[in-house]
Amino acid sequence: METSVDVELDLQRSVQAVLRELSAQAPALQSNRGMWRWSLHKKVERDPRKSPVLVRILLRELEKAESEDARHIIIPLLHTLMYVLTKATGITEELHRRTYAFCMRLLTLPAPYCTIALDCAIRLKTETAVPGTLYQRLVIAEQNLTSELYPYRERVFLFVDPELVSPSVCSALLLEIEAAQGQQTPEACMRHVISHALQAALGAACHAGALQRKLLASSRPALEGYFHAVVTAVEQMAREPSPSREGHLERLEEIYCSLLGPPPAARGRCGGDPLQDRALSVPLPSPRITFHLWTDEEQLWKELVLFLRPLTQLRLSADLEALDLQGLLPDWELARASMLSTDSGIVRDLPLAADELLTPGSPEAERAGLQRKGGIKKRVWPADIMMPSSWDGPLGLHRRTGRPSGDGELLPGISRLHTARVLVLGDDRMLGRLARAYCNLRKREAQRFCLTPRLSLQLYYIPLLAPETSAASRRSELGELAAFLGRADPWYESIINTLCPTIHKLTVSLPPSQPLSLDTSQTVDPFILDAITYYVRMGTQPVYFQIYTVKIFSGDLSQDPAEDIFLTELKVKIQDSKFPKDSFSPRRRGVAEGPGAELSICYQKALLSHRNQEVTVSLRATGLVLKTLPASDTEVSGPIYCTPTAAPDTDHTCLRVSVTEIVKTSNLAGRSFSVVTNTFRTTNIQIQSQDRRLLTLSLDKDSCRTYRDVVRFEVAPCPEPCSRTQQSKVLGLSSHQQEMERNKAKAKPLLIPINTFSGIVQ
Secondary structure, three states: OOOHHHHHHHHHHHHHHHHHHHHOOOHHHHOOOOHHHHHHHHHHHHOHHHHHHHHHHHHHHHHHHHHHOOHHHHHHHHHHHHHHHHHOOOOOHHHHHHHHHHHHHHOOOOOOHHHHHHHHHHHHHHHHHOOOHHHHHHHHHHHOOOOOOOOOEEEEEEEEOOOOOOHHHHHHHHHHHHHHHOOOOHHHHHHHHHHHHHHHHHHHHOOHHHHHHHHHHOOHHHHHHHHHHHHHHHHHHHOOOOOOHHHHHHHHHHHHHHHHOHHHHHHHHHOOOHHHHOOOOOOOOOOOEEEEEOOOOOHHHHHHHHHHOOOOOOOOOOOOOOOOHHHOOOHHHHOOOOOOOOOOOEHHHOOOOHHHOOOOOOHHHHHHHHOEOOOOOOOOOOOOOOOHHHHOOOOOOOOOOOOOOOOOOOEOOEOOOEEEEEEEEEOHHHHHHHHHHHHHHHHHHHHOOOOOOOEEEEEEEEEOOOOOOOHHHHHHHHOHHHHHHHHHOHHHHHHOOOHHHHHHHOOOOOOOOOOOOOOOOOOOOOHHHHHHHHHHHHOOEEEEEEOEEEEEEEOOOOOOOEEEEEOOEEEEEEEEEEOOOOOOOOOOOOOOOOOOEEEEEEEEEOOOOOOOOEEEEEEEEEEEEEEOOOOOOOOOOOOEEOOOOOOOOHHHOOEEEEEEEEEEEEEOOEEEEEEEEEEEEEEEEEEEEOOOEEEEEEEOOOOOOEEEEEEEEEEEEOEOOOOHHHHHHHHOOOHHHHHHHHHHHHOOEOEEEEEEOOOOOO
């Protein structure tokens, strides 16, 4: 049997391994990155008595990092500490208060430290007075348990594109998810909530073994009664202005005695057998994860609609435009068309049918004479209702925490009770398809405002590359956004960017031809599911990426220009074919034939002074690449924003354009050509072929999103979709005011948020 000294030394070694992983790039630690954090949590999960020891060690390391100004380890350790405090049951009030005091000291640091510290401090204040609140709310929301006092719902949507991910990987992931969630019945989750609440409040006075046997023997109605009693006691005390830990203890003691009776409760309070009375491990069930194969861009919107209203309550129409969630319609649809009325609008002046004749002087006739026909009251929408932050909750640091993020009322009387956590697996191509679906979703919401008031949308990303891709080229070819997030957030690099090899190891034991079927009798490794669960629970800080729109003109004048968007890269290649002379653009005279094509480039130069400087150049090039992400930490990143607390300045959004230029030189030996790569920054750009050479555009490295026979294209930041409410507002203004409103609307770019653990750590 381990002594207390052995336990502390073992946990201290594990914590030091996590710190070495964050502080050094030791080759011996690279293969185990992400495993140290997982093994640390597993140790306290198997033996809950180790939880207070681990909390003390983590607090000691956090205070040491604060004194030494080692900020790079503060956020990972704080996330680890909060995860332990959420799951543990034997944490004393003194440890809670020490953690709360530490978080309050972090509020003097810049973002993201103060943002995360404030979120933790608010949750800790409630957890200190009412132990078990965080665990209870998390399980109720994630498992969709029925509770009137806490009606919030969460769901994780795992999207995998079958064109980008092999069937064996899809089958392995689906097997692991279903096998782990097979035992998470509503009855089991209710037992977990009851046991955790009683053990967290009563501590050593709770006879955990007898309590577990009693709950297992209880019928479903009795179990639901105990569950609602515990939830009511916890929520009512947590909502009081000054919650009392003693009052909370008295309420749960009453529930505990009603379960086991006074004799067992008295034995528990008086001591009893230490082997039987020791705290039992109460697992934290993994969230409900639904597995989806990405088939079309409308699938994201369909799944969100079905999450708000299940199939039993909603019948989707063919064009998906007839949706009206509980009568929630924008004001332009509530407005009546003008029509001539020949009556006074009073009920008593209307002719009655034969079966509706009322006796003169009766009470019914008197009430009918005072009634009016039902009118229509216009619904007033906030001016900034379509801002990107509308999906994430109110602006600013003071967001309600301890509950699903973004649960505030976006509209009066309409609560955002649902949180959809959309997790995508894949490379930059999958992110490009997600950006298109997100853009279409925002455009749909601008025209038909139905999901935003009721749903908080959180986006997550786990890179999953092909197994044959070498480690050296993995980041540069298909994982640029994941590499950027890893540089911005060290904890994301350690926990998420290391999952790709582990996911591929799941497919080793599966036959390549195995269909997408389930066999929960197989033994699965819970590491992948635990890492995903940790990410969606603790990854609350979004990093915003600019979406760019491209307008494409074909050499065929009979075709209308095409429009598309991209998130990470647009690549241009020169085709060997040419378009006819009488087509879109005539060939310039005096242009000598040679490799590549003569291009006319007009772009808005990105300047720190924010001045508008337009540059037009003509050059011969063999290709060019437009990148939205910086190549290294030394480059200034324009299109990325860490938090929505400060409005992003669109003047800083810029593209990195790399042009492979052909330079002609003349000497005694004749003409020769050399290749030079020029790079410049721009906010928007227009490129046109001048010598009848056609172009090929590839968006986000996706072969399915390739445009051929292009003669001209224009790239600019994708604007925030404008709602009909904003359009109708502009129509009623003067011409000068209309121009000001349009310029204001243009200045709002469309940003896509990807959640990380800390955002961008400077």
